[in-house]
Amino acid sequence: MSTYKDHQFHSEKPSHLWNYIQQPLLSLLNKDNNSCILDLGCGNGYFVKHLLSLGFNAYGIDASTQGIAIAKKTHPDNFYLQDLSENNLPEEIRHLKFDTVISTEVIEHLYNPFTFMDLCKDVLRESKGELIISTPYHGYLKNLVLSIFNKWDIHTNPVAVGAHIKFWSQDTLGRLLTQSGFTVTDFVGCGRYPYLWKSMIMKAKIN
Numbered sequence: 597m598s599t600y601k602d603h604q605f606h607s608e609k610p611s612h613l614w615n616y617i618q619q620p621l622l623s624l625l626n627k628d629n630n631s632c633i634l635d636l637g638c639g640n641g642y643f644v645k646h647l648l649s650l651g652f653n654a655y656g657i658d659a660s661t662q663g664i665a666i667a668k669k670t671h672p673d674n675f676y677l678q679d680l681s682e683n684n685l686p687e688e689i690r691h692l693k694f695d696t697v698i699s700t701e702v703i704e705h706l707y708n709p710f711t712f713m714d715l716c717k718d719v720l721r722e723s724k725g726e727l728i729i730s731t732p733y734h735g736y737l738k739n740l741v742l743s744i745f746n747k748w749d750i751h752t753n754p755v756a757v758g759a760h761i762k763f764w765s766q767d768t769l770g771r772l773l774t775q776s777g778f779t780v781t782d783f784v785g786c787g788r789y790p791y792l793w794k795s796m797i798m799k800a801k802i803n
Contacts, residue, residue: 605640605663608670613701614642616787617730617795621700624728624782624799627652630696634689634719636712637702641667641675648674655689680706683715695725701795703769704731704760713776720802727778733785733796734765741792766796773800 635644638656640663647654657678667675676686697716706712716727742748753759770780778800787794
């Protein structure tokens with residue numbers, strides 16, 4: 597399973613996606629149901645730190661040495677280096693009962709999404725908790741617009757290192773969640789206009 601080992605992080609600054617994804621994501625969280633959160637693929641830790649500032653109990657893991665080093669500068673006990681393909685949590689946080697897993701803009705980089713879903717299920721099995729995933733949105737209208745304006749080569753950019761290798765729609769991501777033992781409870785489109793969204797968020801509860 598591909599992860600973010602080669603992704604480069606140079607500062608604590610948020611990436612551009614947080615301009616349109618942060619508020620929709622926060623709207624799906626509350627401290628009653630989401631009391632212990634794990635961010636899988638947390639990057640430089642920006643969102644976990646934001647959750648901590650709002651009073652949530654949150655932790656993050658990522659395969660990027662640079663990203664975790666940046667995250668640990670201010671919160672050394674909340675971030676851990678971990679390749680998600682190992683299908684296990686760092687020993688330091690295995691005792692925690694996570695009721696929420698968040699993963700933003702990760703699943704489109706993974707060769708085997710079912711391995712990733714197995715990890716999410718293992719983390720949430722005891723709590724019967726919630727999974728919240730964001731990924732770039734694809735659907736009929738957006739795909740049609742990309743085709744009409746001949747933008748697929750730019751959009752998929754096959755020569756880019758670390759580029760997306762999976763292109764998810766609401767239907768295909770929903771089927772992945774269902775086949776993996778989850779029930780989808782929420783869908784939110786983020787950024788741009790309806791059905792031309794930049795990203796989408798799906799929230800699901802483990803069965």
